[in-house]
Amino acid sequence: MTSQSPRRPRRMKFWGWGFEGESATPDEKKLVLAMAKHRFGIEDAAETPAPREDEFTLTKPRVAPPASLAPLCSSAPLDRLAHTYGKSFPDIARMFARDAAPAPDLVAYPTSEQDVVDILDWASSARIAVVPYGGGSSVVGGVEPLVGGGFAGTLSLDLGLLGRVLEVDPVSRAARIQAGTLGPALEAQLAPHGLTLRHFPQSFQYSSLGGWIATRSGGHFATLGTHIDDFVETARLVTPKGVMEARRLPGSGAGPDPNRLAIGSEGALGVITEAWMRLQAKPTFRAGTSIRFSDFDKAARAVRAIVQAGLWPANLRLLDRNEARNTLAGDGSADVVVLAFESADHDQGAKMRRALECAGDFGGQWDERQLAAGAGGHREGASGAWRNAFLRAPFFREITTPLGLIFDTFETSITWERFAEFHAKIKAATEAAMARATGNEGSVTCRFTHVYPDGPAPYFTFMVRGDRRRLVEQWREIKIVASDALAAAGGTITHHHAVGRDHMPWYRKERPDLFGRVLEAAKATLDPAGIMNPGVVVG
Ligand SMILES: Cc1cc2nc3c(=O)[nH]c(=O)nc-3n(C[C@H](O)[C@H](O)[C@H](O)COP(=O)(O)OP(=O)(O)OC[C@H]3O[C@@H](n4cnc5c(N)ncnc54)[C@H](O)[C@@H]3O)c2cc1C
Numbered sequence: 001m002t003s004q005s006p007r008r009p010r011r012m013k014f015w016g017w018g019f020e021g022e023s024a025t026p027d028e029k030k031l032v033l034a035m036a037k038h039r040f041g042i043e044d045a046a047e048t049p050a051p052r053e054d055e056f057t058l059t060k061p062r063v064a065p066p067a068s069l070a071p072l073c074s075s076a077p078l079d080r081l082a083h084t085y086g087k088s089f090p091d092i093a094r095m096f097a098r099d100a101a102p103a104p105d106l107v108a109y110p111t112s113e114q115d116v117v118d119i120l121d122w123a124s125s126a127r128i129a130v131v132p133y134g135g136g137s138s139v140v141g142g143v144e145p146l147v148g149g150g151f152a153g154t155l156s157l158d159l160g161l162l163g164r165v166l167e168v169d170p171v172s173r174a175a176r177i178q179a180g181t182l183g184p185a186l187e188a189q190l191a192p193h194g195l196t197l198r199h200f201p202q203s204f205q206y207s208s209l210g211g212w213i214a215t216r217s218g219g220h221f222a223t224l225g226t227h228i229d230d231f232v233e234t235a236r237l238v239t240p241k242g243v244m245e246a247r248r249l250p251g252s253g254a255g256p257d258p259n260r261l262a263i264g265s266e267g268a269l270g271v272i273t274e275a276w277m278r279l280q281a282k283p284t285f286r287a288g289t290s291i292r293f294s295d296f297d298k299a300a301r302a303v304r305a306i307v308q309a310g311l312w313p314a315n316l317r318l319l320d321r322n323e324a325r326n327t328l329a330g331d332g333s334a335d336v337v338v339l340a341f342e343s344a345d346h347d348q349g350a351k352m353r354r355a356l357e358c359a360g361d362f363g364g365q366w367d368e369r370q371l372a373a374g375a376g377g378h379r380e381g382a383s384g385a386w387r388n389a390f391l392r393a394p395f396f397r398e399i400t401t402p403l404g405l406i407f408d409t410f411e412t413s414i415t416w417e418r419f420a421e422f423h424a425k426i427k428a429a430t431e432a433a434m435a436r437a438t439g440n441e442g443s444v445t446c447r448f449t450h451v452y453p454d455g456p457a458p459y460f461t462f463m464v465r466g467d468r469r470r471l472v473e474q475w476r477e478i479k480i481v482a483s484d485a486l487a488a489a490g491g492t493i494t495h496h497h498a499v500g501r502d503h504m505p506w507y508r509k510e511r512p513d514l515f516g517r518v519l520e521a522a523k524a525t526l527d528p529a530g531i532m533n534p535g536v537v538v539g
Pocket residue numbers: 086087088131132133134135136137138139142143159179180200201202203206207208209210211212213214215216217218219220265266267268270271272273394496497498500533536
């Protein structure tokens with residue numbers, strides 16, 4: 001075993017968002033500090049230095065790999081720290097508190113599928129819990145090796161060295177891609193073929209194909225291909241009991257779909273090593289604009305009219321007025337709908353015009369000049385500002401967390417006929433929970449990330465000043481109330497962030513009991529020693 005691991009060429013910061021050396025810019029920092037002072041009265045913006053490796057004391061690794069696997073494994077403190085948490089608010093808060101208690105004993109970096117098979121064989125026989133790790137961008141405790149008792153040790157299985165597009169089929173427009181490929185590398189390898197997967201979660205830069213499939217991630221586009229599920233032709237799952245892979249087909253009615261067992265399994269049934277993915281031609285025709293509304297409910301009805309008209313815009317995001325203000329897409333005086341169409345084949349003008357008619361029916365107003373910007377319209381005005389904020393906001397947590405701000409998001413979905421009441425209940429419950437947990441008034445904003453003909457996927461952001469010594473405890477109190485409110489009002493505990501460890505109590509109640517037992521039976525067959533990501537998805 002090495003203390004110098006065969007790790008990725010570029011490493012993410014172990015305590016926050018981005019690669020080592022990447023941070024918020026000085027201007028962004030100034031903006032966030034001004035917001036903290038103006039909105040939350042935080043004057044004492046003294047610098048809390050970023051965590052350093054030598055400030056953490058890790059327990060001694062409890063297990064060592066056999067000689068045959070030693071070159072793939074590392075117990076170096078930096079490797080273990082980098083695989084302790086994902087990138088949620090409590091993850092970053094614990095790093096700033098210099099707490100890395102759940103660090104894995106070992107990190108393994110397989111370079112081939114056979115390496116994965118060998119590692120699972122050894123881990124099964126030695127009773128070592130294995131936590132698959134793609135980009136490590138989980139925000140639900142999915143990669144945290146908190147596995148309970150009964151294991152000799154924990155191993156984080158980092159797929160980062162399996163990062164290649166192996167085959168492209170330009171006729172059917174599909175590619176065989178290794179699971180550890182991060183978003184930018186995946187698109188860069190497809191670009192010479194004029195093709196794209198066109199799946200852009202906000203975490204695109206630092207998340208992997210295998211992670212997207214394992215968590216059923218949601219991309220940037222608001223309608224049609226929303227989840228990664230739609231793009232999986234077939235996924236290859238290496239389990240402790242063997243390999244499971246269905247044949248490549250555009251569709252099949254032959255019984256329950258084996259791919260559906262791998263998609264969303266979050267590492268609990270095996271390791272996705274590669275997948276054949278459906279591709280598209282790169283869009284060249286674009287139309288985009290933003291629409292202002294004086295009433296949130298009317299804006300929601302306009303969005304419903306557009307999606308039910310079968311226009312399928314690439315973007316159809318309703319931002320409530322405070323969300324619009326926070327993301328610089330508005331000044332806080334109006335709710336804003338960001339609207340965009342894309343195609344590789346035909347002009348989008350007619351669709352845009354019809355969508356604007358729908359918006360106009362509910363009092364929507366837009367800027368004709370922004371429309372005239374044509375192909376570039378989606379990068380200008382409110383749409384452009386929103387896009388920039390969307391890409392840069394994940395860096396802000398490294399500024400807000402040491403200031404003592406609890407800043408987190410949660411997402412769900414609900415059918416249209418329940419939406420208005422649902423939205424009001426969730427907002428009120430979260431506001432009350434923030435006040436109870438911290439004694440301070442916080443803010444809750446809402447946007448739609450995805451919309452369907454039968455309902456939206458609302459995404460809530462909450463922010464409140466907490467007590468720097470009790471941030472995770474206070475966050476948990478708020479999270480429990482908000483999650484209970486989602487469940488009681490009939491929403492799902494997650495539309496695309498996944499289950500992980502954080503959402504298990506609500507997921508257990510949400511899924512039919514018999515289905516939970518079917519999952520347990522599947523796990524007992526595929527993972528008889530119960531070593532695969534224990535505590536996630538399956539009880
Ligand atoms: C700032 C930010 C923005 C985000 N935006 C979005 C968004 O727009 N849409 C969205 O859906 N999510 C989003 N997320 C959540 C996260 O990025 C997704 O869940 C993503 O799909 C995780 O991919 P990953 O490669 O980072 O997986 P990881 O975080 O490494 O792992 C996630 C889960 O999948 C399992 N896993 C990973 N790889 C494999 C594999 N090869 N085989 C089996 N199991 C595996 C892990 O064990 C874990 O349970 C965001 C997160 C952050 C921090």
